[in-house]
Amino acid sequence: MASTASEIIAFMVSISGWVLVSSTLPTDYWKVSTIDGTVITTATYWANLWKTCVTDSTGVSNCKDFPSMLALDGYIQACRGLMIAAVSLGFFGSIFALFGMKCTKVGGSDKAKAKIACLAGIVFILSGLCSMTGCSLYANKITTEFFDPLYVEQKYELGAALFIGWAGASLCIIGGIIFCFSISDNSKTPRMAYTYNGATSVMSSRTKYHGGEGDFKSTNPSKQFDKNAYV
Numbered sequence: 001m002a003s004t005a006s007e008i009i010a011f012m013v014s015i016s017g018w019v020l021v022s023s024t025l026p027t028d029y030w031k032v033s034t035i036d037g038t039v040i041t042t043a044t045y046w047a048n049l050w051k052t053c054v055t056d057s058t059g060v061s062n063c064k065d066f067p068s069m070l071a072l073d074g075y076i077q078a079c080r081g082l083m084i085a086a087v088s089l090g091f092f093g094s095i096f097a098l099f100g101m102k103c104t105k106v107g108g109s110d111k112a113k114a115k116i117a118c119l120a121g122i123v124f125i126l127s128g129l130c131s132m133t134g135c136s137l138y139a140n141k142i143t144t145e146f147f148d149p150l151y152v153e154q155k156y157e158l159g160a161a162l163f164i165g166w167a168g169a170s171l172c173i174i175g176g177i178i179f180c181f182s183i184s185d186n187s188k189t190p191r192m193a194y195t196y197n198g199a200t201s202v203m204s205s206r207t208k209y210h211g212g213e214g215d216f217k218s219t220n221p222s223k224q225f226d227k228n229a230y231v
Contacts, residue, residue: 003182004102007117010178011097014124017171018090020164021131025049025083029159031142045154048161049080075141082134083165089127090172096120097179114183121179128172135165 024030033045044055053063066072099106100117139162145151 006178006182007097007101008103010121010175010182011094011101012175013171013178014090014097014120014175015094017124017128017168017173017175018087018094020168021083021090021127021172022087022168024131024135024161024165024168025087027159027161027164028053030138030161031156031159034146034155034157045156046159047156048159049076049083073141075137079134079138082130082137086127086130086134086169086172089123089130093120093123093127093172093176096123100179117179118183121176121182124172124176124179126176128169128176131165131169131172135162135169138162 028048029046030048031046033043042057046053046055051063051065053061055061066076069077096116097120098104100113100115100120102110102113139158142156142158145153146155146157
């Protein structure tokens with residue numbers, strides 16, 4: 001019962017993390033222009049993995065998609081690949097989890113379902129690591145440019161998408177770990193308990209039989225002979 005509850009908790013945590021990781025791909029604010037040292041702000045620059053935009057003081061935004069994938073910076077290409085891999089792994093991990101959970105009717109025996117649940121945990125952990133690596137790589141580029149005194153171009157700060165990605169990656173890793181530990185509970189097969197009462201003698205069993213059936217009556221050999229039998 002405890003194993004089933006832990007699997008349900010792991011599934012909910014992992015799915016929540018996967019949804020958060022998936023939501024970071026279309027999110028706009030991966031990085032936002034900083035206002036540090038600026039007196040008057042006339043426009044706000046922000047970007048994600050697919051486009052860069054500028055919003056003026058009236059709230060009108062103008063966006064421009066990245067023209068060429070091969071002309072992109074290496075870190076953006078790496079982040080794209082890692083985030084897409086994280087979403088794909090999370091999708092397959094959720095399918096494996098449905099087959100490996102005890103509360104479902106598919107997946108085979110308990111031993112086979114335990115192996116599938118452990119595989120789902122490993123896939124979710126890999127998904128979380130990919131998302132964590134992609135968000136950290138993007139954040140490292142932002143912080144490196146921000147604290148570089150020789151960098152004179154527009155500086156940016158961390159956007160909301162990075163924090164969402166880190167939160168989703170953490171949930172995927174936690175859920176995957178719970179799935180992996182649930183295999184220890186599933187592998188424990190219950191054993192039948194047998195009680196040894198000791199060897200019973202033939203006379204004791206015969207006495208029980210006589211007492212239970214009532215068909216046979218015990219006779220006393222001393223009463224079979226009359227008192228004058230030997231006279």
